[in-house]
Amino acid sequence: MRKVASSLVFAESPGFLFFLFLIFSGGTVRSDEGMWLLNDPPKDLLAKRHGFELTQAWLDKARLASIRLNSGGSGSFVSSSGLLLTNHHVGADALAKLSSPGKDLLKTGFLARTRAEEMQCPDLEINVLMTIEDVTDRVEASVRGVTDPAKASAARRAETARIEKESLDKTGLRSDVVVLYQGAVYHLYRYKKYTDVRLVFAPEGAIAGFGGDVDNFEYPRYGLDICVFRAYENGKPVESANYLKIQPAGPKENDLVFVTGHPGVTQRLETAARLELRRDHLHPFMLGWLRTMENGLAQFAASGVEPARLANKVSHSIANSRKALTGQYMGLCDEALMVGKREAESALRAQVKFRGQDPYQAIAEACARQAAFHREYALIERGLAVDSDLFTIARHLVRMAREDTLPGPDRLKEYRDSARASLELSLFSPAPIHGSLEKVRLTLGLTYLAEQLGARHPLAVKLLGGKSPERRAQELVDGSRLADVQERRRLAQGGQKAIDSSSDSMIALAKSIDAEARALRKRLEEEVEEPERQAQRAIGLERFRILGKTMAPDATFTLRLAFGVVKGYEVDGTELPFHTTFAGLYAKADDHQGASPFKLPSAWIDRKEKLNLQTPFNFVSTADTIGGNSGSPVLNRAGELVGVNFDRNRHGLVRNFVYTDLQARHIAVHAGAIAEALDKVYGASELLGELGLR
């Protein structure tokens, strides 16, 4: 099915010349590329390159043991009684929501010694992929012959909603239509859903994220970035044989390993025009916003112990995005990458004669249209100007009231029947909302709005009301009662009438900009997304015809299989080993004289003597991952869990656009480190027993 690398495949690789530039040879460097679909796995490739026979049984077990978390990461079942293993930074959202003044679980960590001590997360949802069905023909049939992009966009959305609704009604499973190959292919994914998820174990933030922002996306690395939950159903732990056995021996150097997880988003099949849009417009705009937020949140955090606690979770994800985007931006500014992309495009275009408009040209035009309003869209519809939990709630309430009067297929995607349960889980979450943090985030978002559009822009005038961002944010937060879940339920149940008569400041704001926000969204869908989808389908069909599906589709936060080899790499003449050790952790803490972010938790200082310091801590492999893969299990040939993926190194940051394994690696916590730490540092004997580690 899948062909081994040929010159044609290379010519099609967007980063081919980039690699040439990097390594002066067009060898076999990209051979472990791919975040493969579970229903179209790289069996031939694995057999030829690694002598591994991928069986359906192996694949089914890996699929059913792998989970997606709605907090934005991956994980896996690791016991027959529903224990789930993921990253600390994926669990962070839940940890923050379970904390309170004076009780900072993100900082102190947590261990439930009995099931009674486990803490139920207020709004954590996990999904397990059950089936995949190709629905491309049905989606495409709905738009066949529809020439008006607005009508095509509406028809496509309606058909998608119908497919999802039918599936939900028939199976009771969460049903999502997933757009693959930028619109060339549509698959229906059905998930089993768990919403009663409880916290079992988390280490201290200082060891989970040892090195903080400094070491984020770096290697050698020393982080126990893990978190353990348990899934419940009907008040009882989920009992199932579909779990991964933890293998504390871990992988050896040059071992083949697999990563099953939910990579969030990549842009490898995007055209040069779209990457240029990112480079010249989208990335600079987002980087400016991220710096504004990070900067302001850092100031808030420095102002006291409680502000530091509140800012922690959101600061971490902002800093993480800033660092990832900065790395991507460096890549996009490097002509070597863009030249490679353009030449690869030319190579395909030289072989193909498209009917009608050149799809590459169509995409370039769509990008030019997007450039004209991307700021307004991001600020108002995506909500960067109103970065506030209260506003998010207000917008949902305002929109639900109206959307619920429409037939399902005509609604905005997030208000479809098939999405309602997940929406309500989040909308009525009892997780606390903190006014002081809301004010800071809103002030920063409104400031960026004014700076970007100008304080006299009609949207800025509407949002600011002639006041400074700081004064306006204060008034908005103080004038809202939406922190109260009962008030939200009251408004949701009251429908349009309740919304119309509400005097809540956030509801008023959401109402006042709703027409403009919806118009921006419609404009994006009709002027950009729909034409691009059609063009990408034209390109995709030609590519499949010539090359077959030799490349996996770009990541879509759906389950994928990646594979690679455990091995170190060279930087500036230094060979970095394939794994680090606990001894290295202590040495690094010493080097930094215990200064934050290299300060060890006291338990790690006190129990150093007990630990086997030669225990492998973190390791790297060439498998193809991206953000969203955080928490993914790393499996060996036997399908055992040998590690938990938690990061890429800096060289892996350009993997959004192009796969490389010259130096790029993903980074995982070694299974042996988990076992050793749970035993010697945390004395978590019950947990070790259930995991089969003692």
Place this chain on the structure above:
Amino acid sequence: MRKVASSLVFAESPGFLFFLFLIFSGGTVRSDEGMWLLNDPPKDLLAKRHGFELTQAWLDKARLASIRLNSGGSGSFVSSSGLLLTNHHVGADALAKLSSPGKDLLKTGFLARTRAEEMQCPDLEINVLMTIEDVTDRVEASVRGVTDPAKASAARRAETARIEKESLDKTGLRSDVVVLYQGAVYHLYRYKKYTDVRLVFAPEGAIAGFGGDVDNFEYPRYGLDICVFRAYENGKPVESANYLKIQPAGPKENDLVFVTGHPGVTQRLETAARLELRRDHLHPFMLGWLRTMENGLAQFAASGVEPARLANKVSHSIANSRKALTGQYMGLCDEALMVGKREAESALRAQVKFRGQDPYQAIAEACARQAAFHREYALIERGLAVDSDLFTIARHLVRMAREDTLPGPDRLKEYRDSARASLELSLFSPAPIHGSLEKVRLTLGLTYLAEQLGARHPLAVKLLGGKSPERRAQELVDGSRLADVQERRRLAQGGQKAIDSSSDSMIALAKSIDAEARALRKRLEEEVEEPERQAQRAIGLERFRILGKTMAPDATFTLRLAFGVVKGYEVDGTELPFHTTFAGLYAKADDHQGASPFKLPSAWIDRKEKLNLQTPFNFVSTADTIGGNSGSPVLNRAGELVGVNFDRNRHGLVRNFVYTDLQARHIAVHAGAIAEALDKVYGASELLGELGLR
């Protein structure tokens, strides 16, 4: 001479309606406004409002005891043997340059117990104002009848250079023509200059800047923000009777106090059009740059002990600017301020019939022209894209080689004969340049360039050379030898030939963008500054005719006299006292559990028992100050030093545009705190003796 507030004066105040809005009364709120010229002091105002007779002797003594530092602040002579008192954050530049790996004076502080222990600063220059002469007629005569703005700009610059050169030749004093009232008035300032300045005392950074960025621009405050130097001449301490006696009793509540110092820049006489340019273009652009730098420097600083030391000084001033500009931006976004400004303008325009073009319209047009290229100007000519000491040196060397072949009056301002000595002091400074810090700053500047102009902008292409900002910065720093002072001297002496044949990467970069950079500067001077100066002169002459010089000119980093009353203020129902105490310092440190930036130096913890905790620490007054006033002496009626100004509160941030004393205050270190700390914490008996404090 100066009139007491009349309704006409109020109508002319740019912030009049803003005050109305704030306090619902047009009373006497602005009466202590003014950064007054020393040759046109507010004698009548002081007599009428405060019953104080300002004598020429008082004024002369204050003038001769007040100093300006080229590191960007103010200070004063405080002993007959040349001791100088300023702020720690003004001395920080020198402290950083006198530090080295493992010896971080910014952090540890410093005390010379003997003159032999004093440390000579590598490039600190101080100026004492000797005379002021009105040269308006001569400057204006040089452009009379010249209608072409380019020619007028050149003629004005040439005449200014001639005036300065003649004065320097005649008097041997540093001679600067200062543009007042945005171009309505020109004065020649002559300074005595000292370039042998030695460090005597600095407290630890943690007590000088207690509360860090969190408490910057806030009150109540607890900072010992002082630093002591000694001026030498011909190898001996400067002996003079023109010094201020420190009065440790300090001021009482409601006391009249004076501030003599060098306020940097205000915009109170700017038109609404120019403030809108700031709001819509200049401020957002600068804030984005500042956040980019602050964010990147924070990451660098977190990476280790030595990076933290290197980043410290520059991070502090970046953060300070960011906080100041953010406060200003909040004000500019508040319609209350802008409406007041526009109405005040209308009031004047209603009374006046200008000949020729309406000068307000001319300024609006100049602002529109500036908006079109302000980014390029700031990035390339002001150098924000190339924020690097090495580049600054390279540009000077490249430009000097060419400018020195021209007659003095035709040169760029900074290469005039009258400015040469100060330029060389900085150009050949032995202060260390750190490659790692240079790379970080350059990477950040180049990133901002690419983001703002787009990576395909001709200037971005030229500066980046197709590489990522990170890769380019590395190559530029590694390819330069300009950290070596001897290499700089060799290039300076070799003139154009040496520059032409240099293969230094930074010299090459400076050469490659020099034509574009000069063109941008010319464009600003001719299309914006010259038309605006002419328009402001037309406005100024009418304003003087109708109102007299009832308002001081905007700040120009030249010596001014401000006065005010020592008093607290109310915030949200809480009365803040006019001074804080040492007891408050310890209480605040406890509140923050000793977390940075509220961590006390060990000496302050160890010697707490010895201190009189009721000693006043910081105090506030209504006197009119702005950045640049840092380190200014605060004087009592007797002309004694009762404090050292070091900051404004947050309410004072809009003072750039409008004076208010409703809550706005400047903040000073109390003279009593200085005496108590030098004695009990630092045991600085020799210093206390020389200061007459024991």
